[in-house]
Amino acid sequence: MKCLVVDDSKMSRMILKKIIGKAHPDWDVYEASDGQEAIEMAKNKQLDVVLLDYNMPIMNGGEAAKILRPQFPNIKMAFLTANMQAALEELAIQLKIDFIPKPITEEKILLYIK
Secondary structure: OEEEEEOOOHHHHHHHHHHHHHHOOOOEEEEEOOHHHHHHHHHHOOOOEEEEEOOOOOOOHHHHHHHHHHHOOOOEEEEEEOOOOHHHHHHHHHHOOEEEEOOOOHHHHHHHHO
């Protein structure tokens, strides 16, 4: 399995990689620091899971998801966010993207990637 962790916080990416690596040492886990980087990376990888922070500079998670979802309709994708606004919920429903509410915990991530 291949997972892409997208977050502008290096610390968040490190924590997520550690959680995923501990649970699934055989997975390839890639990192991107913004939505644009995620789109470029997704072109070259056959991803199974994308964990996408919503609030990021350059290109936020919502903008990236609007591009990624049509290109990769079968990827398991989730927004990582504390921002639970109605517009974001509507976008997630429209694009069939899940939510993992921040703060991120090992339990929340493990439940999602099992």
